Amino acid sequence: NTLIELSKAMPKTELHLHIEGTFEPEQMFAIAQRNNVELKYSTVEALKAAYQFTNLQDFLDLYYQGMSVLLHEVDFYDLTMAYLEKVHSENVVHVEIFFDPQGHLSRGVAFDVQIKGIHNALQDAEKKWGMTSKLIMSFLRHLSEESAFETLELAKPYLAWIDGVGLDSSEVGHPPEKFLRVFESSKSLGLKVTAHAGEEGPPDYVWQAIDQVGVERIDHGNRALEDDKLIQTIKQRNLTLTVCPLSNLKLCVVNDMKDHPIKQMLALGLHATVNSDDPAYFGGYMNDNYTSLIRNTNISKEELFQLAKNGITGSWMAEDTKAMHL
Ligand code: HPA
Ligand code: ZN
Secondary structure, eight states: OHHHHHHHHSSSEEEEEEEGOOHHHHHHHHHHHHHOOOOOSHHHHHHHOOOOOHHHHHHHHHHHHHHHTTOOOHHHHOOOHHHHHHHHHTTTEEEEEEEEHHHTTTTTOOHHHHHHHHHHHHHHHHHOOOOOOEEEEEETEEEEHHHHHHHHHHGGGGGGGEEEEEEESSOOTGGGGGGHHHHHHHHTOOOOOEEEESSSSOOHHHHIIIIIIIOOOOEEEEGGGHHHHHHHHHHHTOOEEEHHHHHHHHSSSSGGGGGHHHHHHTTTEEEEOOBBBBHHHOOOOOHHHHHHHHHSSSSOHHHHHHHHHHHHTTSSSHHHHHHHOO
């Protein structure tokens, strides 16, 4: 299939990727063993068999369990480097990755341990391959505003390594407005702002993200399509949607890849991009996401190019760097 070959060869960016969601079972078992941590599943096969989700929370329960074997700086380095090597081989030239500090702080893993491991891997990828990156610290929305503020405080010595803040974890019941003040403080520190919105949550959460929080991007955004005025507003403000096709399928945000709305988003003039979210859990990395769209929808070459181009323009690269990639 020439479109598949083309999508693999295109230079791509990844704008929605949780580094803890790149934890492959084999690597998880290896790190668990070296750290003397017991996993709830006794084999790689048993763990993989549990990757059957009916919603976001099913996945999150396993995701937090999986990350619990990460203890030392080298663990964060190895995890990040394995992901970067993988996507380098898929012609991904720029990544903007989330990490979830609170998912590690709660287990006694210090902020500096986490960020040093991740940062050093990002630096090494740039030295080795010229792959550029941004790092986004994500607040866990099921936790309190106070906990988010404590996390922001811990981040202050590392602001030179952090480009923005995000909002992830259990969406329904935890609207963006819960974190308005944390986002305001983040912005005043010079951080960019994005948030998961409209994955499971209603269009109102997307409105809150754009009008109250003032996000520069919307992570997922699928449910924005239920509200015509919202669609027009996202379009007028030229906000990028970081769409995650295989994630949407695995978490039952869409029932069939044939029904995935990404083509509809493009047709509406929305700035959609393709991303893998948590590739180790959702059945594929960047190229698998494109391949699945090609196999299951009648997506055209022009649409594929548009998606890849949107990934450049919607990134947080400097404008002159974007121009170099276009
Ligand atoms: N949604 C919300 N929280 C997450 C996700 C997601 O897709 N991945 C990791 N944390
Ligand atoms: Zn996500």
